[in-house]
Amino acid sequence: MTVRPKLNDGTNKYCPECDNTKPLSEFYKDNARWDKLTRLCKEHMNQKTRQWQIDNRDEYNATQRERYRRTHQRKPKATHCGRGHEFTEENTYIRPDGRGRKCRQCSADYEKKKGKK
Ligand SMILES: [Zn+2]
Ligand SMILES: [Zn+2]
Numbered sequence: 001m002t003v004r005p006k007l008n009d010g011t012n013k014y015c016p017e018c019d020n021t022k023p024l025s026e027f028y029k030d031n032a033r034w035d036k037l038t039r040l041c042k043e044h045m046n047q048k049t050r051q052w053q054i055d056n057r058d059e060y061n062a063t064q065r066e067r068y069r070r071t072h073q074r075k076p077k078a079t080h081c082g083r084g085h086e087f088t089e090e091n092t093y094i095r096p097d098g099r100g101r102k103c104r105q106c107s108a109d110y111e112k113k114k115g116k117k
Contacts, residue, residue, distance in 0.1 A: 026041045
């Protein structure tokens with residue numbers, strides 16, 4: 001029966017990539033593992049992650065893009081103005097710089113009200 005090296009003696013932990021022990025502070029936390037620390041030391045974890053990113057560049061970029069898309073997703077355009085008029089083609093005034101739109105009906109109402117005064 002071979003004696004397995006003690007992977008984690010409470011102060012140091014064995015990193016198979018280093019083939020040596022390192023202080024526990026040199027390992028990332030990983031609650032999925034028996035000692036709640038990653039199998040490899042931080043240095044090697046980073047190396048593996050980088051390597052994975054290189055090996056899977058397309059997949060990595062795709063997930064990054066997807067994440068970016070999700071966090072920067074524009075709110076769906078409202079179909080009605082604040083007062084319930086539908087933004088139809090005829091009823092929508094788009095600012096000349098294209099950065100906003102107004103409800104023509106509301107503008108007309110506003111002008112009418114202003115005219116009465
Ligand atoms: Zn290591
Ligand atoms: Zn309106």
